Amino acid sequence: MNGLGERRNSLILICRMSLAVKTALLLLLTLLPAELLAQPFVLPSPNRAIYDPEGATKYFAPTPGRDWRSGTFGCVRSEGWQMHEGIDILPVSRDKKGEPTDQVWAAADGTVAYLNRKIALSNYGNYIILKHTIEGLEVYSLYAHLNSIRSDLKIGVPVKAREVIGVLGRTANTRQAITKDRAHLHFELNFLVNDRFSQWHKSYLPGQRNDHGDWNGQNLIAIDPLEVFKGQQKDGSRYSLLNYVRNQTELCRIMVRDTKFPWLARYIRLVRRNPIAEKNGIAGYEIALNYNGLPFQLIPRSELEIPGKARIQLLSVNAAEQAKHPCRKLVAKKGAQWELTATGQKLIELLVY
Numbered sequence: 001m002n003g004l005g006e007r008r009n010s011l012i013l014i015c016r017m018s019l020a021v022k023t024a025l026l027l028l029l030t031l032l033p034a035e036l037l038a039q040p041f042v043l044p045s046p047n048r049a050i051y052d053p054e055g056a057t058k059y060f061a062p063t064p065g066r067d068w069r070s071g072t073f074g075c076v077r078s079e080g081w082q083m084h085e086g087i088d089i090l091p092v093s094r095d096k097k098g099e100p101t102d103q104v105w106a107a108a109d110g111t112v113a114y115l116n117r118k119i120a121l122s123n124y125g126n127y128i129i130l131k132h133t134i135e136g137l138e139v140y141s142l143y144a145h146l147n148s149i150r151s152d153l154k155i156g157v158p159v160k161a162r163e164v165i166g167v168l169g170r171t172a173n174t175r176q177a178i179t180k181d182r183a184h185l186h187f188e189l190n191f192l193v194n195d196r197f198s199q200w201h202k203s204y205l206p207g208q209r210n211d212h213g214d215w216n217g218q219n220l221i222a223i224d225p226l227e228v229f230k231g232q233q234k235d236g237s238r239y240s241l242l243n244y245v246r247n248q249t250e251l252c253r254i255m256v257r258d259t260k261f262p263w264l265a266r267y268i269r270l271v272r273r274n275p276i277a278e279k280n281g282i283a284g285y286e287i288a289l290n291y292n293g294l295p296f297q298l299i300p301r302s303e304l305e306i307p308g309k310a311r312i313q314l315l316s317v318n319a320a321e322q323a324k325h326p327c328r329k330l331v332a333k334k335g336a337q338w339e340l341t342a343t344g345q346k347l348i349e350l351l352v353y
């Protein structure tokens, strides 16, 4: 895959977009080398133990009776069968009553995408979502269980990296409250699946409540912040989030007979080139997903390259990766055959909705 081809492919997609301004901006992004746009994340709180070789126990807040690993990202809950979409960061300072007083900082320049100040509406309690554009990727950082949110923040307000956005806390609507000793910042780095989520939710899950609109957890796919912070520490200014995302380990590969869905425009830099489809017309996309369901590589396919007529097809599964990270249950084996589970199917339905 050479860069020029990718750009040509990007151009084909951009041509379909209606907003002239957006088109011009995207065009500019695809023509600039990724390195020029790299903007590293900063740690979201004063706790820096993540960078100490022995600091894990000082950085991650474990769940009751478990070790620090239960506060990391991945299949770390319920004996490995439940996904934790973020990292739980311990406070470093407390007041006389033992409540945490750590400031919470924006992890990168961005704007406020969403705020929830109604603790009763979420197991995340008070939380903030910030939108960032990094190397042409829309990335959303999330800060949960906050004691308080800075009072002047509202949707659309710009913030700078390391700007104070709230105070670390332990708010949540769960029956089991977060105890004082377990107070932590739940921090996520997310990709947005579909900005038509609310409509999708109405038609696919009728009667179910959707309190947070497009910011429903089902519409966000997280990556591991620890890997990003560690990668930045290792590579310094040469670190590329885009390369990190492009080089995810593949869980499975699917084919969709769909040529227009929001992910293509939002994450155009994850779309690869295919001269055959460019010449013969694109009939669908081959998509590689990581174990958490992140569509990290999309290849346009022409009609003659798509087997079968089904709208969504599972092409292949990396069994070793599924065995290593089984908790998202996106694929399962039925007899000798791998299949998309209902969860996997639902994710793809939402992706192409």
Ligand SMILES: [Zn+2]
Pocket (backbone or CB within 6 Å): 084, 086, 087, 088, 186, 187
């Ligand atoms: Zn958490």
